[in-house]
Amino acid sequence: MAKKQTITDKILSSHIVSGKPVRGEKVSIHIDQALTQDATGTFVYLELEALNPKRAECLAVSYVDHNTLEMGSENSDDHAYLESVASRYGVVYSPAGNGICHTLHTEYFSKPGATIIGSDSHTPTSSSLCAFAVGAGGLSVASSMAGLPFELTYPRVVNIKLKGKLNSGASAKDVVLKVLSHFGVTGNQNTVFEYSGEGVKNLTLFDRATICNMGAEAGVTTSIFPSDEITHEFLKEMGREGDFIPLFADEGAEYDDSYYINLSLLRPQVALPHSPGNVKSVSEIVGLPINQVLIGSCTNSSFEDLMAVYEIVKGKRVKRGIDAAIATGSRTTTLRLIKAGAMEAFIKAGFRIEESACGFCIGSGLSPQTDGVSLRTNNRNFEGRSGTKSAKVYLVSPETAAVSAITGVLTEPKETYRRQYDVKAEPIDLFEREYNPNREIIRLDSIGEFPTFDPLPDSLSLTIGLVVGDKITTDHIMPAGSRLKYRSNIQKYSTFVFEGVDPSFSSDTKARKQKGKETAVVAGLSYGQGSSREHAAICPRYLGVRAIIAESIERIHMANLYNFGILPLILDNKSDKALFKKGDVITIVDIHNSVKSGHFTILCGDKKISAGVQASDDEKESLLKGSLLNVLKSKSEGGKG
Ligand code: MIC
Numbered sequence: 001m002a003k004k005q006t007i008t009d010k011i012l013s014s015h016i017v018s019g020k021p022v023r024g025e026k027v028s029i030h031i032d033q034a035l036t037q038d039a040t041g042t043f044v045y046l047e048l049e050a051l052n053p054k055r056a057e058c059l060a061v062s063y064v065d066h067n068t069l070e071m072g073s074e075n076s077d078d079h080a081y082l083e084s085v086a087s088r089y090g091v092v093y094s095p096a097g098n099g100i101c102h103t104l105h106t107e108y109f110s111k112p113g114a115t116i117i118g119s120d121s122h123t124p125t126s127s128s129l130c131a132f133a134v135g136a137g138g139l140s141v142a143s144s145m146a147g148l149p150f151e152l153t154y155p156r157v158v159n160i161k162l163k164g165k166l167n168s169g170a171s172a173k174d175v176v177l178k179v180l181s182h183f184g185v186t187g188n189q190n191t192v193f194e195y196s197g198e199g200v201k202n203l204t205l206f207d208r209a210t211i212c213n214m215g216a217e218a219g220v221t222t223s224i225f226p227s228d229e230i231t232h233e234f235l236k237e238m239g240r241e242g243d244f245i246p247l248f249a250d251e252g253a254e255y256d257d258s259y260y261i262n263l264s265l266l267r268p269q270v271a272l273p274h275s276p277g278n279v280k281s282v283s284e285i286v287g288l289p290i291n292q293v294l295i296g297s298c299t300n301s302s303f304e305d306l307m308a309v310y311e312i313v314k315g316k317r318v319k320r321g322i323d324a325a326i327a328t329g330s331r332t333t334t335l336r337l338i339k340a341g342a343m344e345a346f347i348k349a350g351f352r353i354e355e356s357a358c359g360f361c362i363g364s365g366l367s368p369q370t371d372g373v374s375l376r377t378n379n380r381n382f383e384g385r386s387g388t389k390s391a392k393v394y395l396v397s398p399e400t401a402a403v404s405a406i407t408g409v410l411t412e413p414k415e416t417y418r419r420q421y422d423v424k425a426e427p428i429d430l431f432e433r434e435y436n437p438n439r440e441i442i443r444l445d446s447i448g449e450f451p452t453f454d455p456l457p458d459s460l461s462l463t464i465g466l467v468v469g470d471k472i473t474t475d476h477i478m479p480a481g482s483r484l485k486y487r488s489n490i491q492k493y494s495t496f497v498f499e500g501v502d503p504s505f506s507s508d509t510k511a512r513k514q515k516g517k518e519t520a521v522v523a524g525l526s527y528g529q530g531s532s533r534e535h536a537a538i539c540p541r542y543l544g545v546r547a548i549i550a551e552s553i554e555r556i557h558m559a560n561l562y563n564f565g566i567l568p569l570i571l572d573n574k575s576d577k578a579l580f581k582k583g584d585v586i587t588i589v590d591i592h593n594s595v596k597s598g599h600f601t602i603l604c605g606d607k608k609i610s611a612g613v614q615a616s617d618d619e620k621e622s623l624l625k626g627s628l629l630n631v632l633k634s635k636s637e638g639g640k641g
């Protein structure tokens with residue numbers, strides 16, 4: 001009898017190019033769609049240029065949504081490059097102002113059964129439409145665009161069963177905060193959360209999008225909802241009925257684990273500073289004084305989310321002293337809100353209306369006051385990400401944010417504000433679709449030189465440049481906010497590596513490199529969680545970091561380390577971390593054989609410490625050659641010769 005399949009099994013088995021569909025094994029899959037955003041995108045396209053296919057081999061969309069502030073010419077220079085290179089390779093282009101990549105991709109491109117790769121960790125938002133959408137480093141996205149398969153570990157699948165219906169002020173954000181409080185933000189690599197149960201039909205498409213989006217905070221590969229009548233209706237409304245296919249797990253499919261949530265019993269939740277996994281019920285901390293309320297981001301900026309806000313704030317005013325702002329996720333939502341009369345109500349209530357973009361979520365504007373308390377509907381509250389190191393960011397649903405904006409303190413919403421409206425979504429022609437192989441690519445000042453990466457030597461003597469604790473995020477490694485505009489210039493951006501952790505790290509590491517000496521960083525659990533930014537590997541590598549020695553490393557960051565030739569050494573005994581001190585000089589010998597066997601011995605003074613690298617053959621090749629780009633380039637040159 002044929003094996004009963006999960007949704008994950010169904011999509012992956014129809015896309016496998018090589019490898020066996022066995023949990024924990026590496027498989028390569030064909031990719032149907034790729035998305036990029038500007039902050040990671042300039043590098044994706046510089047890499048695509050290096051690979052130089054005739055044109056993008058899959059449906060690819062380049063969104064401009066992160067760096068839209070344009071304080072100085074850097075962002076505009078990047079946009080000019082992105083527009084021209086999109087035309088050159090036949091990539092669909094979405095200019096600044098259209099909205100956030102994940103919201104737009106869900107509205108206009110994602111479809112049931114598709115495989116999607118994106119240079120952004122929240123790409124799983126598109127799995128709300130029953131696609132298999134994963135975040136990845138830029139080079140992995142560029143190679144998918146060049147037509148190469150994408151390698152991943154065949155995931156374990158956790159069934160999250162929903163029953164009942166949300167009420168009493170709870171909404172989708174509270175569901176995913178509950179999931180995060182149960183699973184935490186570490187130790188969920190190579191896992192998919194598949195949602196099922198009768199409660200699923202009570203969640204709208206954008207409720208599902210919020211839940212899939214924040215699965216990224218748990219570190220899972222993706223989170224998937226079935227393709228049902230809600231999916232069908234959504235695609236019809238967006239003029240894409242032809243993209244619909246029903247898709248469910250087989251009755252009796254085998255899961256690796258399951259978790260139940262009764263939506264009817266769920267109450268509003270809040271993630272406390274500085275982690276999305278630090279969750280409590282709002283009722284436990286009601287009355288907390290706040291300074292700022294920000295509603296929007298790729299998590300809670302849909303029509304339904306903002307109409308719930310409208311129901312709460314219409315005819316009222318934001319409390320004096322509270323800085324309150326709203327940003328829609330896309331132009332589609334903005335137009336619909338205008339038609340429904342909600343924009344007028346927001347303006348009269350005293351909200352600032354922001355552009356449809358990432359904005360405050362990535363610390364691009366609206367940084368809170370010193371020590372300020374900010375209530376936000378976005379998905380990450382890492383220390384300093386808001387642009388104010390001393391600020392405390394709390395993550396809540398749009399309902400909780402809206403009632404609190406009126407009272408001026410954290411307040412629990414008690415009723416249901418979600419209703420049905422007659423105003424339907426209207427698809428708009430927002431995208432530039434052009435393929436001009438002769439298009440001249442525009443390279444203005446912001447676009448720096450792409451660094452080169454020398455192969456891995458057989459022995460290394462490295463100075464421990466930094467020892468850090470658990471849950472070091474990519475925002476710690478490569479800050480965004482006001483530094484984001486240097487993303488296309490590694491020489492400049494690398495001056496900010498670990499800025500908030502150790503301000504002299506960058507200059508010390510670079511000075512060491514100039515003397516011919518290289519560096520290692522020692523970390524605890526879950527190193528590199530958060531964003532997909534490959535700059536968190538490229539910039540340290542540029543400064544001379546050759547190894548990360550850690551208790552564990554998160555999936556996307558691990559792939560970025562392989563892609564740019566940094567050794568990710570996982571300690572066999574976690575307690576050995578205590579043996580390393582900043583300034584120690586370590587030696588690693590017989591590296592080439594160690595990469596092949598996966599077993600390393602690190603010599604630190606008179607101590608011998610064992611560590612491992614669990615890489616696939618392709619990842620090993622990338623480590624040895626110094627970067628995946630070197631591997632791909634040598635293959636294509638070999639092919640030509
Ligand atoms: C984020 O939410 O951290 C970002 C900014 O969208 C990143 C991508 C980036 O760093 O450009 C992500 O999630 O991958």
Ligand code: SF4
Pocket residue numbers: 066100102120122297298299357358361362378379
């Ligand atoms: Fe943009 Fe924030 Fe979403 Fe990242 S999490 S894509 S910065 S809105």
